[in-house]
Amino acid sequence: MISLANAPLLLHGRDHHLPTKRRTPFTVRSSSSLQEIDKSPTTAEDSKLRSELCALVPFPPIKAAKRVVLVRHGQSTWNEEGRIQGSSNFSVLTKKGEAQAETSRQMLIDDSFDICFSSPLIRSKRTAEIIWGTREDEIITDSDLREIDLYSFQGLLKHEGKAKFGPAFRQWQVDAANFNIDGHYPVRELWGRARNCWTKILAHESKSVLVVAHNAVNQALVATAIGLGTEYFRILLQSNCGVSVLDFIPHPDGGSPLICLNRLNQTPGSPVATGSSAGRRTSRRIILVCQGSTQDSEATVSKLGDQQMNMLGVIQAQKTAELLLDLKVSTIISSPNNACAQTATIISQVQEAADCLGADCVPRYVEMKNIPDLDVAEIFQPSTKTIPAGHNRYFISTPWLVKWIRRYSHISTTGAIWTSLAFIAHRTI
Template sequence: MGTAALLAVTSPPCFLSSAKSRRLISTTLLPLLPSSCLTHGKDESRITKVRSNVNSVSTETKSDNEASMTGAAYDFKGATISLTGEILSSPKKVTIVRHGLSSWNEESRVQGSSNLSVLTEKGVKQAERCRDALINMNFDVCFSSPISRAKSTAEVIWCGREKPLCYLNSLEEAHLFFLEGMKNADAKKQYPELYTTWREDPSNFHVNGIYPIRELWGTAREAWKEILLTPGESFLVVTHKSILRALICTALGLGPERFRAIDVNNGGICVFTFNKRGEAMLQALNMTAHMYSDHVYQY
């Protein structure tokens, strides 16, 4: 037949749920046969055999006490690491929002863990857009950093909901010592070597032997454990960019040297799902459609 084109059965893998098993319908590749071959007996036999294979269904059984699937993956053990070290009561979905524009964002100052940077008028509007975009989403708990700009964002988004709003110290931003509050341009002039390390090699940025970004990885793991071991299945998290980067990287098994490989805008939304082993699947990164339209999310 020579080199034959391949036709994929377009129906995606789907799952048939029963009390004791889930059945996975496999996607099968069919060879596209030239029309001239269709009259030959051997090729007709081959087509019949291929069609017969397409109709076959492979089944795999997974007991109820094993970790369940996450998202569209039946099982992805080893794709990421467990963030809990123990089996969860159910799979989880976690939506993470970066706080709205702050006064120090606007003034191009180094923020860090300072509580002096507050949500601007534009930041409040961004938080309102997040609230409206997530209006159809049901969350069991909202977790927020207690630092002002994140706390204010969470309060706007959570307004009108009756379920708990909890503040976690493990969601606070990285502590950047005496750089906090300085304009970036001034910090670069006064502390050129230190500032350059912070911008270009943040995992090796340190003050008096303390490495803030490396410590942030430990803080992020602590935050994940607190969140994922909370009863419920869907959580909202409101926090800051640096710790958000650490949350994403730790969930995906990336080290602090990957800190600047990820960026999230003010009001940007990220979504993770977790299987019962506490392993993560990143479903959405930095969604911002709601910042430019009246988009409402449903996932």
């Protein structure tokens, strides 16, 4: 294994010296008392400043398009036990975890990866080895890709953490961004590590990159790429062996690259299976669906909205509707344009008829809404605006996606109840 554990902290090609206070080294032990991690306590001011700098500093420019595929490790023994892992290194993949990794390998078999970056922790390295298969290139391990450091929490069962730490454990559950333990703000530190990872990944000459890591750090990688702060921790949960994909496009002016979130938490099992996500029960769900294939696949962006679906598009929409049969979708929001509206209609028809098998059955009603914000013209418009210095200029629809994540991630506070919410929009989203 090649290791980048000692690589210098560089933010977008240059050193950043942060104002810090004199620190005294100390040792944090996991509850199993078998592993020591050398850390230095940070003040709230230091941690907050680092977080703010990570949000403001643009990504380094790139010369060629780059695709980055993020994968979380398979189920581990501590996942199975419900134990808090953090950056401890005592759990290994279960048989189920090995099978999940093999399924992910099959999912990604057509991807011609140039390089693989992996967390140095056993559960991730083993997942990376399974997915990487017989490729000759070595896997690069990077300490910054380790899971979130949870210090004294590590190794505890969740009920033990609640009993032992009380208010601190409660804050970890409900206000993770401001959670403090042993003089550290773990989520803020994680966001800083994620930005440091992007610097190294984007600086590598490869065009197709596989990154195998963990739930929290992969969340942080996605969030920092699309401009979400630490308050969105746990909004972008990554399931065991879930796959997320980001595309980085060279900026025409040579600045920070354009960024497109291509896939988010595509799982080895059903991507819409009910139950839990990353071990946590889900109370609300947003499903993003691309419209079916159109009559003119080479249509320009300005004419894309006028396109009807072709026969392949109809079949694709029907297959998507079948995929969603396990869910009771209550609302479908779509672009008003033809292909999107057609896709939405097909899905709603299947949903409404799904429970109606008897002669006296009354079809379930699925609410449908058309929103101009999902129109291609509306989506492309933000990318032409002047972006303040020091901020990323996100590719095509990322500002739109962030807006909707922000709106619907807090939907429970409005008092509304949504079983499932499906967006039907253009493939450029």
